[in-house]
Structure formats: C-alpha cells, structure tokens
Amino acid sequence: MKRAVNIEDLRRRARSRLPRVVFDYLDGAAEDEITLTANRRGFQSIQLVPRILGGGTADLSTQILGHRYAAPFLIGPTGLNGIYWPQGDLHLARAAADAGVGFALSTASNMSMEAISAQVDGPKWFQLYPWGKPDFSKSLLDRARAAGYSALIITLDSLVGGKRERDLRHGFSHEIRMSAPVVLDGLMHPGWLASVWLGRSRPRFENLVAFLGDGASDKELADFTRSQRNPHFSWEDVRRIRRQWDGPLLIKGVMCAEDALRARQEGADGVIISNHGGRQLDGAPATISVLEEIAGCLDDGATVLLDGGIRRGSDVVKALALGAQGVLLGRATLYGLAAGGYDGVARALSMLADEMQRTMIFTGCGSTDDLGPHNIARPCRERDRASPERE
Numbered sequence: 001m002k003r004a005v006n007i008e009d010l011r012r013r014a015r016s017r018l019p020r021v022v023f024d025y026l027d028g029a030a031e032d033e034i035t036l037t038a039n040r041r042g043f044q045s046i047q048l049v050p051r052i053l054g055g056g057t058a059d060l061s062t063q064i065l066g067h068r069y070a071a072p073f074l075i076g077p078t079g080l081n082g083i084y085w086p087q088g089d090l091h092l093a094r095a096a097a098d099a100g101v102g103f104a105l106s107t108a109s110n111m112s113m114e115a116i117s118a119q120v121d122g123p124k125w126f127q128l129y130p131w132g133k134p135d136f137s138k139s140l141l142d143r144a145r146a147a148g149y150s151a152l153i154i155t156l157d158s159l160v161g162g163k164r165e166r167d168l169r170h171g172f173s174h175e176i177r178m179s180a181p182v183v184l185d186g187l188m189h190p191g192w193l194a195s196v197w198l199g200r201s202r203p204r205f206e207n208l209v210a211f212l213g214d215g216a217s218d219k220e221l222a223d224f225t226r227s228q229r230n231p232h233f234s235w236e237d238v239r240r241i242r243r244q245w246d247g248p249l250l251i252k253g254v255m256c257a258e259d260a261l262r263a264r265q266e267g268a269d270g271v272i273i274s275n276h277g278g279r280q281l282d283g284a285p286a287t288i289s290v291l292e293e294i295a296g297c298l299d300d301g302a303t304v305l306l307d308g309g310i311r312r313g314s315d316v317v318k319a320l321a322l323g324a325q326g327v328l329l330g331r332a333t334l335y336g337l338a339a340g341g342y343d344g345v346a347r348a349l350s351m352l353a354d355e356m357q358r359t360m361i362f363t364g365c366g367s368t369d370d371l372g373p374h375n376i377a378r379p380c381r382e383r384d385r386a387s388p389e390r391e
C-alpha cells in the first residue's frame with residue numbers, strides 16, 4: 001500500500017490485480033455510464049470558500065441515527081465483495097469498526113450477516129433488496145434483528161437490473177462462468193486466482209443459503225437471486241416492512257423531493273440520496289446536484305445521507321455543506337479492498353479522513369456542525385441575492 005496516496009491510486013492497483021471481468025463489475029455502470037461520470041463531475045464543479053486562520057484542527061465526528069461516529073462516512077452496502085478478496089465483507093466491516101465509522105451489509109453479501117456480527121463489534125446496518133414474497137424479507141429481517149444490526153436500509157432503485165454493458169460483454173451476472181477468455185485472464189492475475197478462485201470456497205450469497213440449503217452452489221444461489229426480483233414491490237410493501245422492523249429505517253435510491261416526502265410519510269426515518277453509483281438508470285443526475293432540494297423539503301427530524309462518486313475528503317465536506325448528515329462509500333473502499341484486503345480498506349478510510357480534515361481546516365470549520373451553505377463558493381450575484389444586507 002506504500003505510495004498509494006489517493007483513491008485513484010487504489011483504483012489503479014485494483015485494476016492491475018483483478019481479472020478484467022471482476023474489475024469491470026466493480027468499476028462499471030449502466031449503458032453509456034453518463035451518470036457514473038456525472039456523479040464525479042457534480043462534486044468537481046462545486047467550489048469551496050477558503051477561509052484563513054480558522055484554526056488548525058477539525059473534529060470530524062458526527063451523530064447519525066443516534067450514534068456518534070468518528071467521521072461522517074460509512075461503508076455502504078455492496079454485493080459480491082468476496083470476488084475481490086477472500087472474506088471481503090469481513091475486511092470491510094473490520095476496517096470500518098477500527099476506524100470508528102459505520103458499515104452496512106448487503107443482502108447480496110458473500111458472508112452471512114451472522115458470521116459478520118459474530119466477528120465485528122462496531123455498529124452495523126443491514127440492507128434489504130425488494131426481492132421475493134413477504135416471508136422472504138421477514139425471515140431476513142428477523143435474522144438481522146437477532147444478529148444485532150441496528151438500522152435497516154431498503155434499496156428501492158433496483159426493481160429491475162441496470163443494463164451494465166461491461167458485464168454483458170463478459171457474460172457476467174452474479175457468478176463467474178468459466179470460459180476460455182476468463183480462464184486466460186485469471187491466469188494472468190495469479191494473486192487473485194490463488195486467493196479468491198482456488199481458495200477454500202467459491203464466493204456465494206451466504207445470506208440466502210438458508211432458503212436453498214447448505215449444499216447450494218454459487219450458481220444455484222445466483223439463479224435464486226435472479227428469480228427473486230419482484231417488479232411489483234410497492235409502497236404497501238414498504239409499509240409492511242416498516243411494521244416489521246422497529247429500528248431506524250432508511251430508503252435508498254431516492255433522487256427527487258416527491259419520493260423523499262413519500263418515504264417520510266410511509267414512516268422511514270430518512271433517505272439515502274443515491275443513483276446506485278450510476279449502475280441503474282443511466283441519465284439520472286448527479287446525486288450532489290439534487291441534495292439541496294431534497295434536504296430542503298424534509299423536516300428537521302429526517303436523516304439525509306448521500307452516496308455516488310465520493311472519492312475525496314472534500315466531496316464529503318461538500319455533501320455536508322449542502323445538507324447531508326453523512327455519506328456512504330461504494331467503490332472508494334472496494335478499490336481499497338481489491339488492492340490490498342483489510343489494509344487497502346483501512347488505507348482508503350484514512351486517506352478520506354485526512355483529506356476531509358485538511359479541507360475543513362482550509363474552509364475554517366472546526367467541526368462538522370460548522371459546515372453549511374456558506375462554505376460553498378457561489379457566483380457573487382447569487383451571494384448578493386442570498387444576503388440582502390450586502391446591498
């Protein structure tokens with residue numbers, strides 16, 4: 001991990017360690033990948049107001065859903081983490097706990113929720129996909145509660161899968177099928193091949209084994225997830241889950257004020273503004289571009305989190321300044337995992353914390369509570385309109 005100084009360095013290492021089919025699953029997005037690019041451009045187009053002599057330290061700690069975290073970012077839910085590094089979910093969860101930040105486990109994880117909670121003490125959330133019939137989600141929720149997951153995320157931007165063309169070209173759909181190019185590519189990445197592919201067992205959807213039985217193969221479980229997609233999932237199902245889950249509940253995939261208000265009406269404690277990292281609707285706007293409007297329409301009690309394109313500590317500062325209480329990391333920590341297992345994830349988290357701290361000091365903010373719209377550089381005329389006393 002020496003010499004990796006930013007998330008892009010970790011991405012380059014991930015690309016060289018992983019076979020193309022695996023890297024493209026991690027890195028890719030839907031169709032022309034316009035939204036993937038938009039998420040980054042959205043952050044890059046926002047400028048911060050530098051302030052001088054605002055103090056030389058900054059406290060990154062933040063309260064989210066009643067828990068104080070060391071920094072306002074958490075590792076968001078991602079499926080198939082075991083295809084980058086053996087026990088990938090565990091490394092992500094441990095690195096998050098060691099850094100004092102949150103972790104959310106996906107329905108589609110490669111380690112079961114019980115195995116993670118038995119080995120990691122830090123606060124953990126569980127992410128549920130809108131799959132299956134009511135008894136499918138009920139059984140997962142009962143297990144998540146029993147295993148000590150404190151909050152629930154329902155991801156609602158995935159009634160159908162996005163058209164991820166890199167995956168389609170490789171013939172990749174939730175499990176790696178052996179073909180001549182894939183075998184050849186694997187042989188050219190011996191580190192990955194030895195650890196993940198020839199390791200103790202193939203990564204499979206461990207949370208779902210209970211539905212098929214212990215002997216289920218990775219392929220049978222992948223077929224099962226595809227068969228469980230439920231395009232009829234509706235707000236009525238959200239109400240049902242709200243009744244079944246007594247802890248905090250967040251709706252992930254919200255991109256407009258109407259859906260945010262509806263989520264709140266249906267009893268959600270808050271929303272995660274997300275376009276799934278550009279992996280679902282290509283052409284959706286950058287998440288950061290819709291944040292101010294969504295945060296502005298919700299009541300003070302609502303939790304507002306955001307993800308999509310976070311690669312710099314300054315991105316986190318911008319999101320908080322525009323109304324988010326925290327952000328979720330997707331690819332940033334996955335690049336770290338794929339580059340170097342636990343050490344790579346820990347490195348990604350410490351890079352982001354270090355960059356965030358510098359940015360806060362440069363913007364004169366001693367704590368996350370100090371962040372607000374005044375940190376965002378806007379054209380002078382707009383600023384004049386916002387502060388009439390200057391006229």
Ligand SMILES: Cc1cc2nc3c(=O)[nH]c(=O)nc-3n(C[C@H](O)[C@H](O)[C@H](O)COP(=O)(O)O)c2cc1C
Pocket residue numbers: 025026027039076077078079106107108127155252274275276277278279307308309310328329330331332334
């Ligand atoms: C490889 C990969 C797998 C993902 N799997 C899930 C998942 O299982 N559940 C979910 O809610 N979101 C999933 N996401 C979306 C992330 O939670 C998050 O919304 C997105 O990665 C944020 O964008 P970023 O990667 O640019 O930071 C996945 C994203 C990636 C890149």
